[in-house]
Structures are given as structure tokens and as C-alpha cells.
Amino acid sequence: MMSEPSAPVIERMSAVAAPRSQHFDALTLGTLPFLLILGSWALLPYVVDYPAYMLPSIGAVLDYARESVLDGSLPRDVLASLARLVIGFVIGMALAIPLGLAIALNRYVADLFRPVLSFLQAIAGIAWVPLTIIWFGMGNGSVIFVIANTIFFAALYNTVIGVQSIPLALHRAVRSHGGRGLALLANLILPGAMVQILLGIRTSVAYGWRALVASEMIAGSNGLGYMTMEAVQWQRTEKIILGMIVIGLLWVLMDRMVFTPIERRTVGRWGLLQR
Amino acid sequence: MTPQAALGLPLQRPRPVRRWGAAARGFVGVLILLAAWQISVPLVGLGPYFYPAPADVAAAFVDLVRKGILPVYLADSVMRYLVGLVAGATLGIAFGVLIGMHRKAALALSPLLKFLFAIVEVAWIPIFVVWFGYGIETIVLALIYVVFFPVLYNTLLGVRTAPQILVNAVRSLGASRLQVLRLVILPSALPGIITGLRLGAGFAFRGLVFAEMVAAKTGIGYLIFEGAQSQQTARTIVGMIVMGALWLSIDQFYLRPIERATIQRWGLTVDAGERT
16 A cells, blocks of 8 residues: 555654764754744745735734634644544444455455455545535534545555465464464464554554545534634634644654554564564 | 555465456456445435436436546546646655755754655645635645655655665766766665655545645546535546546556566565555
């Protein structure tokens, strides 16, 4: 599956770039572009003439941030989005893992489903939104359908790959000790595939996160995507920019607090990183 | 990369040559889906607005082709896609090489890029709409943004993994910086670049459809969106099917051959990168 440049790759990129002695160097150089952007943002109104709504001042964004945290609207939107992400994730995974196991373990199932799934995978995600609006109306139903749909296909792929990556030798070993059926599934297939399934969560959720923001923009009634798209009509650019920053920060946080630990534990537990 | 590829891989042991059986079973799968769709229409019984039948969709398809709407939309979508893809890939390769070859540039840019990468392209669309209005600029910018990051990171990886021994060899023969780039760095980065392009192409395709839903008056994404808005749900489904077919053909006729050509030429499998 098309994957995100993963955290380790990016970590590695900075790791290669920064030998320990040059941490200070890395810090100053790394903050430089941010300062440049903030600086030109602050100075731009004095240099170029543009309508104020096109780009709010830094102060306006900060003011709106404080205001929306205090009146609870920002936390509400964040929680609404995250809750949908979790629900969509659970539904998508719950459907994908059994089907993925069936496809990986049985050639007939694989043959039967392959063309249909390939095609549905090609239209997975946001393209369903107009249809789901008709089916479920605006709001939770539509958004969760799209997230679950998106995560389903990513997770399906990882499950199939996970089973396929189990070494044949292990398979033979279990079989030759009489492991069959459920015992085989519980002792070899599931734990063996779990590495890839866990590592694939990051990619799945990366897709789901995009789908979430996108579908909230079209079909949402609250949440971060809705908040930013709705602000376009009222030309509340400070709201849009705050939304973007929150979306970026949330992803960085999820990465740090959820995916990186999962990857580290998986590596610790199984002693391998399949990258 | 694609699940098709995954689903097509041999499972535990090499698949015996029985392609016809597989194709036949696949065909049966498609038939079952279509039959289930057709049978469920009277069961749902809510009319073509809520749940159109396959026949309605076929009729809508013929209608759209006859009126010349579908060809125009398709051409518009493909054009936007190509412009975004080419521009995004060019930028991604350029920055990838720059960051890969200059330590200072890497130190300076990687935190910013990390943060920008976290603000997914979808989140930029509202501000692009404010800045550039509803139209091609917004769509193409969003596509450039999507393609840029995967190409950048994979180019970077390719540049970083260029064998130092070759760099040294070429340099000791008196090669200039540009020659090192052309003779060693770019060729060894190429599989990475192709991988990045392929990932970017996939993201960009979804980005295209979404951007067209929000910010266009033509194109496949617009067809999907507008069909539902104007209560012509069959048109929405035509749009979705065309979208799926378009992506599968891009994948089959362009991306895979390019990938195969790179692998054959440089003897590398880019699969490792795809599973990242």
C-alpha cells in the first residue's frame, strides 16, 4: 500500500543529519525557517497590500485560539473528530482482519474477492461522501462510513501481507507438531500476522485521518474539517489557520504518543522491524 | 504496493499455474456483487434517488457520454492530475537532492517539513479557496502539496543510500559536484524517486477527487459530488466507477511499467520502500 514516509525514516533523516555534538546547531538551524515564516507573516501587511481577511495577523489567530479554547468550541471539535476516528478505526479493523485472514489463507476466497476488492479499493474513501450523505445524511454516519471504509482497505492489505510474511519454516514446524485449524490460527497465524498489522496501523490511520478531515469538510456537522471549511464562507481566516495548526499538531502528537510506542514495542517484542 | 499486488501474491507456497481458474472465480465475484446489487434494489425499494439500480447507472453513463459531458470531465481531471503530479514531483526531487546533499539544509528544513507534512493537504484546501478561489489553482496546488512529500522523502532516502565508495571514486577522478550528482547520486536515487512518485500518485489521485468536489465545476470529483446534489444519484455512481477504472488504468499502464523498467534497469526491488 502506498505508505507515509514513516516516522523512523524522518527520525533517521535527522539522526543522520545531526551528530550528537551538533545538537545546538540543529536546534538553531531548525527553528530558523519557522522564525522566517513568522517574521514574514508579521511584516507582510507592511510590504504588500491585501484585504485583511486573506491573511489574519498572528495576534488574531492567537486571540481566536484563546477564545475558542475558553468557550469550549475548539476542544469540542477536536474531541468530535478524534471520537469519529476511533470509531471508524475500530469498525474498519474489525472487518478487515477476519477477511484479510480468509484471503491470505484460502486461495478460493482470494480469487473470488480480488477483482471486486481491487476495484472498491480504487474508489475507497472520500469519493463515497456524496452517496453517504444521501444514505445517512450529514454528520456522523457519513463521516464514520468514509473513515471505516478507508481504514478497512489499508488494514486488509496489511493483514494479507502479515500472514504472507510468516516464514514457511515456522508454518511447517507447527504443522508437523500436529497444529491445525484453530490451534494453528491462534499460535502461528494471528501472532505472526500481528507484527505487520500493528506496524500497518500508522499508515491506515494516516489515510483515515485525511479521510476524516476531508469528509468533515463536506459532510460534517462539527469537527476540525467542518470548522475550517465552514469558516471559508464567513472569511474567518484566523479560524482556518488555527484549524490547520491543530490538525498538524494532533498528527504529530498521535505519532509521538501512539504510533512510535507501538513500533518500539513491536520491535522489542518481536525483535524485527520490517522496513 | 497495491492490495491487488498483495492479494495476487502467492500465499504460503508458489501458486500452481491455474490462471484461468483464478480469473473465472474473480469473474464470479464480480457477478455476485452485481447480482446482489440488482436483487437488493427492489428489497430496499426507496427509488433511484436513494439507491439506483445497475440499469439506471448504465443509462446515466450512456447519457453522460452522449451529451459529451463525461469525456470533457475526464480530460479536465486528467489534465489537472498531470500538471499537479509533474510539478509536485519536480519540486520533491529538487528538495530531496538538496536536503540529501547539504547537511545544513537538512538541519534547517527537516523540522519545518515534518510539521508541514503533518498538516495534510486536505487541510490546506480551505485556505487555498480563500486565496485563489474555486478553480484550477486550488486543485493543482493541493496536488503539488500531496505529491511533494512522498517524493521528497523517498528521493532523500535514495540520495542518502548512494554508495559513498562510488562518490569517492568519481570524485577522485576529478568529477565536479554536478558530475557527482549526475553520475552517482541521481542514478542511485532513482528507485527511491520512482517509489516516491508511485506513492505520491496514489495520494494525489484521491486528493484530486476531493479537491474537485470542493473547488471545481468540472471533473470526475465534481461529477460525483454534483450528481448527488442534483438528485441524479446514478451519475454519482457513474463518477465513482469511472474514478476506479481511471485509477486502475493509471496504475496498470503507467505506474507499473515505469516501476518495472526501473527495477530491470537497476536491478533493484523498490518493494522494501513500499512496505514502510
